Amino acid sequence: MAAGPYNYSYIFKYIIIGDMGVGKSCLLHQFTEKKFMADCPHTIGVEFGTRIIEVSGQKIKLQIWDTAGQERFRAVTRSYYRGAAGALMVYDITRRSTYNHLSSWLTDARNLTNPNTVIFLIGNKSDLEAQRDVTYEEAKQFADENECSAKTGDNVEDAFLDTAKKIYQNIQDGSLDLNAAESGVQHKPATPRNPLNTDQTPSKEGCAC
Amino acid sequence: MFVKDGTYAKHLFDTEASIKMVDKEPIDVSSSGSQTTNPLSRKLNKILESRLDNDKDMLEALKALSTFFSENSLRTRRNLRSDIERRSLAINEDFIEAFQSVKEQLDSVYDDVKSMNECCQDMTNRLKVAKEQTHDLINQTTKLQNESQALQMKAQVADVFLEKFQLKPDEVKSLRGTRDGTLHEKFFQSLERVKQIHNDCKVLLRTNQQTAGISIFMQSVVFSLEIMESMALHQESAYERLYRWTQNECRTLTADAPDVSFVLCQAIEALQDRPVLFRYSLDEFGTARRTAVVRGLIDALTRGGPGGTPRPIELHSHDPLRYVGDMLAWLHQATASEKEHLQSLLKRCSANDEQIQDVLGHITEGVCRPFKVRVEQVLVSEQDAVTLYKLHNLLMFYHNTIGQIVCKEAALLATIREIQNLSHRMFFNSLNCNATKLLDKVELPPGDLGPTESLNKTLQLLRDVLACQEASVVAFDDKKQDFKQILSCVVDPLLQMCSVSASRLNSTDMAAYMINCIYLMQTTLSLYEFTDTRLEMLQAQMDAHIDTLVSEQASFVLNRANLAQVYGTIQQHQPKQGALSSIQGMDSQTVKTAMTKFDSYLASPDTLILPQCSLILSGRVRDSVKKNSVELICEAYKHMFEAINKPANEYKDPQSIVPRTPDQVVKLLS
Numbered sequence: 088m089a090a091g092p093y094n095y096s097y098i099f100k101y102i103i104i105g106d107m108g109v110g111k112s113c114l115l116h117q118f119t120e121k122k123f124m125a126d127c128p129h130t131i132g133v134e135f136g137t138r139i140i141e142v143s144g145q146k147i148k149l150q151i152w153d154t155a156g157q158e159r160f161r162a163v164t165r166s167y168y169r170g171a172a173g174a175l176m177v178y179d180i181t182r183r184s185t186y187n188h189l190s191s192w193l194t195d196a197r198n199l200t201n202p203n204t205v206i207f208l209i210g211n212k213s214d215l216e217a218q219r220d221v222t223y224e225e226a227k228q229f230a231d232e233n234e235c236s237a238k239t240g241d242n243v244e245d246a247f248l249d250t251a252k253k254i255y256q257n258i259q260d261g262s263l264d265l266n267a268a269e270s271g272v273q274h275k276p277a278t279p280r281n282p283l284n285t286d287q288t289p290s291k292e293g294c295a296c
Numbered sequence: 297m298f299v300k301d302g303t304y305a306k307h308l309f310d311t312e313a314s315i316k317m318v319d320k321e322p323i324d325v326s327s328s329g330s331q332t333t334n335p336l337s338r339k340l341n342k343i344l345e346s347r348l349d350n351d352k353d354m355l356e357a358l359k360a361l362s363t364f365f366s367e368n369s370l371r372t373r374r375n376l377r378s379d380i381e382r383r384s385l386a387i388n389e390d391f392i393e394a395f396q397s398v399k400e401q402l403d404s405v406y407d408d409v410k411s412m413n414e415c416c417q418d419m420t421n422r423l424k425v426a427k428e429q430t431h432d433l434i435n436q437t438t439k440l441q442n443e444s445q446a447l448q449m450k451a452q453v454a455d456v457f458l459e460k461f462q463l464k465p466d467e468v469k470s471l472r473g474t475r476d477g478t479l480h481e482k483f484f485q486s487l488e489r490v491k492q493i494h495n496d497c498k499v500l501l502r503t504n505q506q507t508a509g510i511s512i513f514m515q516s517v518v519f520s521l522e523i524m525e526s527m528a529l530h531q532e533s534a535y536e537r538l539y540r541w542t543q544n545e546c547r548t549l550t551a552d553a554p555d556v557s558f559v560l561c562q563a564i565e566a567l568q569d570r571p572v573l574f575r576y577s578l579d580e581f582g583t584a585r586r587t588a589v590v591r592g593l594i595d596a597l598t599r600g601g602p603g604g605t606p607r608p609i610e611l612h613s614h615d616p617l618r619y620v621g622d623m624l625a626w627l628h629q630a631t632a633s634e635k636e637h638l639q640s641l642l643k644r645c646s647a648n649d650e651q652i653q654d655v656l657g658h659i660t661e662g663v664c665r666p667f668k669v670r671v672e673q674v675l676v677s678e679q680d681a682v683t684l685y686k687l688h689n690l691l692m693f694y695h696n697t698i699g700q701i702v703c704k705e706a707a708l709l710a711t712i713r714e715i716q717n718l719s720h721r722m723f724f725n726s727l728n729c730n731a732t733k734l735l736d737k738v739e740l741p742p743g744d745l746g747p748t749e750s751l752n753k754t755l756q757l758l759r760d761v762l763a764c765q766e767a768s769v770v771a772f773d774d775k776k777q778d779f780k781q782i783l784s785c786v787v788d789p790l791l792q793m794c795s796v797s798a799s800r801l802n803s804t805d806m807a808a809y810m811i812n813c814i815y816l817m818q819t820t821l822s823l824y825e826f827t828d829t830r831l832e833m834l835q836a837q838m839d840a841h842i843d844t845l846v847s848e849q850a851s852f853v854l855n856r857a858n859l860a861q862v863y864g865t866i867q868q869h870q871p872k873q874g875a876l877s878s879i880q881g882m883d884s885q886t887v888k889t890a891m892t893k894f895d896s897y898l899a900s901p902d903t904l905i906l907p908q909c910s911l912i913l914s915g916r917v918r919d920s921v922k923k924n925s926v927e928l929i930c931e932a933y934k935h936m937f938e939a940i941n942k943p944a945n946e947y948k949d950p951q952s953i954v955p956r957t958p959d960q961v962v963k964l965l966s
Binding site: 098100131132133135137150152162163165166167168169170199200201 | 596
């Protein structure tokens with residue numbers, strides 16, 4: 088009956104995008120359930136999960152929409168970019184093709200979301216170092232080109248939390264215009280959007296969090 | 297002093313007596329003893345023996361004597377005795393006198409004591425009486441004391457009882473609430489206590505029935521009932537207040553992301569005890585959220601995000617799939633969010649899923665109309681079957697997806713289902729429309745007997761439809777059902793159209809044309825699931841046309857070699873008609889000429905292929921027609937060869953008429 092978890096100050100809506108099989112659903116599952124899901128089935132359309140995190144003493148509810156990577160769902164998932172405060176763009180570091188497709192995902196994200204939507208770049212499956220196909224430096228450069236700051240880490244938790252911290256920091260700085268969100272958004276997140284991309288490399292198998 | 301004097305007197309007398317031999321009173325034991333022997337001597341002895349120094353009494357007596365016997369003369373000695381006696385008498389008189397006062401004093405003491413005794417006696421009696429008199433009083437007092445104790449105990453019990461069964465003033469106050477109508481933690485505690493007291497009273501009533509006597513029972517029943525009544529009153533007014541507050545609070549929750557406060561959760565939890573008020577409060581919440589969701593949808597449709605990005609959904613209304621898809625995705629997200637809000641509101645309650653679903657259904661009901669109107673408009677104005685089918689699949693997909701959040705009975709789901717049915721109808725309408733058009737304006741087969749343009753177009757449509765079927769995420773059964781219907785909507789009219797269009801052709805042309813058409817349909821269908829029965833049916837039709845073409849081809853060859861007549865006669869020939877060579881037109885010369893012609897065909901069989909056969913699109917079918925027709929020809933040749941070589945038919949030198957054996961013919965043709 089803890090009242091705490093429900094009393095949040097902000098709701099951030101995220102969308103996870105990326106090619107099929109890069110581990111989007113696992114990432115979400117890892118973040119919300121803190122468990123690795125082996126044999127994760129293909130996502131049908133969209134699924135969603137929530138978790139409340141705390142940033143600088145403020146409770147923030149993350150509502151994360153996990154989309155299907157399969158091409159046939161592209162038309163469906165496109166509709167979910169609307170109103171997202173953050174887009175998590177995921178690729179698989181062991182499969183170059185998933186990295187090559189990032190630009191198309193990015194185009195989608197840019198076209199279909201608010202210009203202020205935060206886009207993160209996440210290279211998944213960093214535990215499979217031996218099969219690495221995309222170097223960290225290369226991905227970092229790609230992220231930099233898109234005005235991102237980059238960092239690496241094995242921890243999914245940190246990826247989500249650090250991001251939220253940065254967003255919250257921006258609210259505090261006043262660099263995020265809360266009023267803009269209130270003025271005409273139809274979506275819940277009374278959220279601030281700000282360009283900020285991160286290259287996270289959380290492990291897929293055996294995430295230690 | 298008296299005693300001393302007495303002693304002194306006696307001794308004095310004793311001494312005198314012993315000296316003067318006067319032995320009167322008092323006599324010593326020793327003097328009586330001396331009588332036995334010689335009392336005088338004994339007395340003398342005694343005197344002689346007695347040592348004056350040691351006899352203190354004697355010394356005392358002598359000392360006393362010396363006080364008054366001052367003049368030792370005869371006279372005084374003679375008078376000594378009387379003197380002593382006199383003195384003794386005087387002393388005794390003194391004694392008497394002295395004792396007299398003692399006696400008197402003793403008497404008075406006696407009197408005193410006696411009176412004291414009397415007094416005491418009297419006192420005792422009086423005490424006794426008093427005691428007898430106070431006995432009752434004491435009893436009474438004790439009784440009263442006991443009673444007092446009992447009463448004190450009762451008072452304590454009563455206090456405890458009051459503590460337990462009555463509200464404290466501040467509790468009553470907190471129940472009445474503050475002027476501005478806000479609720480505090482205290483309110484819920486007091487409400488909880490009122491409830492507790494009410495329940496305790498119930499228990500009290502029940503236990504009274506079991507234990508107490510009738511009168512006490514009646515009393516406590518009355519008492520319990522009174523408390524219960526007062527608690528019920530408190531409860532009612534408190535719940536009334538709580539409900540009003542909750543109602544007002546819920547009414548304000550129309551923001552995009554409602555702030556469900558902790559107090560509101562508590563209030564909802566407390567209202568659970570009043571199902572009707574609970575229900576009303578939830579309804580109020582639902583209505584507020586419903587308004588918010590409708591406004592949200594309209595905003596998303598017409599205003600878009602902040603500063604117009606993302607762009608309003610209606611901006612894409614020219615693209616039906618995107619338009620409807622965006623709306624559905626918005627509804628999906630809104631439904632999921634609303635469910636979360638509801639769950640956070642009810643997190644302290646034991647509300648069952650049914651209630652949540654009920655309210656969720658109410659919340660999402662509002663958007664049904666604006667949504668339905670828009671989608672219906674899209675569906676009705678859309679002509680393209682493929683788009684309609686895609687829309688249908690999209691609706692089906694969202695019916696599934698949203699169905700995971702809300703229950704089947706929800707209005708939103710029912711609306712989607714309704715629209716989905718409409719889209720289904722519109723889609724098949726469009727297909728049927730297409731079919732009708734096909735049959736209305738039947739194209740004539742082109743010269744090359746290939747497929748008409750409308751056939752190609754329709755098959756392309758079918759391919760497109762089936763392709764989006766492939767891409768959709770619909771339950772297997774639904775897919776299969778749809779497939780059947782789609783196929784019968786497209787393929788049947790197509791076949792019909794082909795037959796109609798082929799009706800003016802000769803049988804060979806018709807067979808080739810139909811084969812081509814059916815072949816195209818087959819190749820299109822074979823790429824998809826659930827088409828097996830359809831393919832079999834098409835194959836059967838095709839086989840019939842192939843048979844026609846094969847026999848046409850075979851008879852064409854035989855005709856060209858003028859063997860048709862010969863073969864026909866041989867087939868009909870009966871032994872009773874006589875030898876075959878005797879029948880007209882079967883003479884060896886005619887047969888031989890024909891066979892020569894046939895031989896030239898054998899040299900280059902391709903010259904005698906029907907043009908229609910070459911127009912068959914499928915190489916496989918073309919080959920099979922060729923092969924089957926060759927088989928037929930070989931069969932016929934074999935038949936003729938045997939007949940001519942038969943001696944009964946009386947052909948001379950059959951070897952020259954049919955120089956090739958059937959095997960050679962087969963080899964040449966294959």
